[in-house]
Amino acid sequence: MTRTLEPSSTDPFFPEIESVRFAGPDTDDPLAYRYYDADRIVLGRSMRDHLRFAVCYWHSFCWPGDDVFGEGVFARPWHGAGDPLAQAERKLEVAFEFFSKIGAPFYTFHDRDLAPEGASLAEGHENLAHMLDRAEAAMDRTGVGLLWSTANLFGHPRYAAGAATNPDPDVFACAALQVRDALEAAHRLGGANYVLWGGREGYDTLLNTDLARENRQLGRFMNLVVEHKHKIGFEGAILIEPKPMEPTKHQYDFDAAAVHAFLQEHGLENEIRLNIEVNHATLAGHSFQHEIAYAAAHGLLGSLDINRGDPQLGWDTDQFPNSLEEVSLAWYALLQAGGLGSGGFNFDAKLRRQSVEPVDLFHAHVGGVDILARGLLVAAAMIEDGAIAEHVEQRYAAWGGDLGRSILAGDTDLAALADLALDRKLDPKPVSGRQEALENRINRYR
Numbered sequence: 001m002t003r004t005l006e007p008s009s010t011d012p013f014f015p016e017i018e019s020v021r022f023a024g025p026d027t028d029d030p031l032a033y034r035y036y037d038a039d040r041i042v043l044g045r046s047m048r049d050h051l052r053f054a055v056c057y058w059h060s061f062c063w064p065g066d067d068v069f070g071e072g073v074f075a076r077p078w079h080g081a082g083d084p085l086a087q088a089e090r091k092l093e094v095a096f097e098f099f100s101k102i103g104a105p106f107y108t109f110h111d112r113d114l115a116p117e118g119a120s121l122a123e124g125h126e127n128l129a130h131m132l133d134r135a136e137a138a139m140d141r142t143g144v145g146l147l148w149s150t151a152n153l154f155g156h157p158r159y160a161a162g163a164a165t166n167p168d169p170d171v172f173a174c175a176a177l178q179v180r181d182a183l184e185a186a187h188r189l190g191g192a193n194y195v196l197w198g199g200r201e202g203y204d205t206l207l208n209t210d211l212a213r214e215n216r217q218l219g220r221f222m223n224l225v226v227e228h229k230h231k232i233g234f235e236g237a238i239l240i241e242p243k244p245m246e247p248t249k250h251q252y253d254f255d256a257a258a259v260h261a262f263l264q265e266h267g268l269e270n271e272i273r274l275n276i277e278v279n280h281a282t283l284a285g286h287s288f289q290h291e292i293a294y295a296a297a298h299g300l301l302g303s304l305d306i307n308r309g310d311p312q313l314g315w316d317t318d319q320f321p322n323s324l325e326e327v328s329l330a331w332y333a334l335l336q337a338g339g340l341g342s343g344g345f346n347f348d349a350k351l352r353r354q355s356v357e358p359v360d361l362f363h364a365h366v367g368g369v370d371i372l373a374r375g376l377l378v379a380a381a382m383i384e385d386g387a388i389a390e391h392v393e394q395r396y397a398a399w400g401g402d403l404g405r406s407i408l409a410g411d412t413d414l415a416a417l418a419d420l421a422l423d424r425k426l427d428p429k430p431v432s433g434r435q436e437a438l439e440n441r442i443n444r445y446r
């Protein structure tokens, strides 16, 4: 299926592929959904409304398949030499053909994914305006919505030392231009959210870095973004995407807890929520489920970037998800928190470099959507059965008694508790946490 079409062609790029349909778990068709039945009701909502999945522009349509050792292998017609704007237009048509055929309700993009950088800031700004007209028309035509947009504040050489945290305030102002434009793009296209991933906001060595100063700069930047959101009346959520490392050694937005502290320090905890990514959670030494549960516990759950890492590789491999266990446990945390609201599942995932054929994009997304649907069914069964929640409730039942309530109500102090322990000759015994039994129970729901 390798193509040699000119960028300006309007022919379908995936002519062999019809729309991907639900065909049930017994089908042999590798390009049919086996579990994702968009209209199926699970816990009172359709699968479509639970998943709200999005295809990302950057990995699936912009990345040429290069790596640090080798050049691009995908050879899409819009890659390589040619008029950048004509290539961007062709890429947009192909992207929307894909979104429609896979049945994606949403997509996501960086400003520079949609429109070429150009030779100057002014040209980049104009290119984006031109491509937004095209994107708006394509969205109207296909009914595909925008889950979120973002600005690429890490690719251009000016951002080598960060964007908002750069030692040069001129770079901060260039970042402001890009974020203003990308945020206004989200507003114009009816985006449900706007995402800020830290890009190069971090450092490699303290020998050249003033960490406290950079934190103040980043706090100021986020406040400017929130002020502008209110000024233009954008109603979507502003989200920060935590990541512990890569490209810098120490990224400031390390994990959900670090971003939570940052938001509190800068008075933004009611303005900005989180976009949690699987592979970033695992790079931080957490599970995806933990990061979702942490965000939910502090009212910060926004949206999810769905992919997976490789436990034997220490970087952001961004593979398509395929672990039923990882996805089911994430869903369980999510359903307990009441779902994602304006968020969704963004496939921030890329093909392996040897998956050079356009059809590989379909295999990747069909599998990703299906594992999400299957994980939803497992988690729904866990919720409906209730045994696990019941166990957790029982475990803490004593906190509903006099002692527990008086501690949490602040009716006692440390010395009084110490006296109570002595007077009552307290001698609590260990109680089984039943981890093995609970893990066995989850395997029943598959």
Ligand code: XLS
Residues within 6 Å of the ligand: 110, 150, 197, 241, 243, 277, 305, 316, 348
């Ligand atoms: C990189 C991030 C990035 C964001 C969008 O690791 O995941 O893709 O999602 O800037």
Ligand code: NI
Residues within 6 Å of the ligand: 197, 241, 277, 305, 348
């Ligand atoms: Ni991401």
Ligand code: NI
Residues within 6 Å of the ligand: 277, 279, 280, 316, 318, 348
């Ligand atoms: Ni990532």
